[in-house]
Amino acid sequence: MIRRARGDELEILQEVERAAGAPFREVGMDLIADDDPPSISELAEFQRAGRAWVHVDDRDRPVAYLLADVVDGCAHIEQVSVRPDHARQGRGRELIDAVDDWARGRGLRGLTLTTYADVPWNAPYYQRLGFRILADDELAEGLRTIRKDEAVRGLDMWPRVAMFRELP
Template sequence: MYIRPVSPAELPVLQGIERAAGEPFRGLGMGAIADDEPPGIALLEEFRRAGRAWVAVEGDGSLVAYLLSEPVDGAEHIEQVSVHPRAARRRIGGELIEHAADRAREAGSEALTLTTYTDVPWNAPYYARIGFRVLADAELTPGLRKIRAHEAELGLDRWPRVAMRRELSPGGPGSRTAP
């Protein structure tokens, strides 16, 4: 498996990964999340053009996961990380996060941030295991407050959500990238 930027022709594949990655939420009583439409091609293209959309590629060339990020208040915010269920539990999402951390360090960011569900095992509990911590409301930056407000408008707060942060130390672990 290796990580590389997504190409324009692959954007619909990201939507398929997102749909598949949503299905496990159905088993947690979160059918609305499973049924949620993936990001549109135009939005995915914005992330791609900005150099903030990466895919995890299997040896056979198939895409199995992706990550989108953007700068928010001095940190690199992980907008979305999705892994196809057929590739779950292989640390591919973690590899994408490490790749984003490496890019963020290179750009001078001091941390990674994200928002996520507290009670979904592959969300907040997983991110805590890889070094993220839950932010108290008083620690939310203006940009994170705006993201959380938008999520509430979308109805995502039907289930408990939090913002999390992971500090970036210089020279942290590397990720696998395309040669």
């Protein structure tokens, strides 16, 4: 089941993020695996604004989460993370579909995200969900700023792309 994240679950979201980062070691991206999750204050900002969703297990405990913002007239997926022991069960896709509905209800034109180009559960996965890679000259100001910030944080040590999925 998907629902909005609660304020008392933010530490669990950090745990989910740490667990979700571990598989990056398998593809030689230890720095990403060791990256700190969003802070409690960052998570709280998304949660209070109603832009943090969780996928919960049968005990109502989050096993996946998604954070979204509005960037360039689109719902921008800031983060989507799934615990590895709950991966490959459609949870990430269901979270993205929930944000798709949220974006439609706000009259936004699509979904955007940035991700690693060559990691199987990143860009290739999102392409299967209907996202397409944006060329650099297609990036609006907000996405350009996000990409610059990612470069400053060292996230572009591996090829990254911005992606877009149009809302019907």
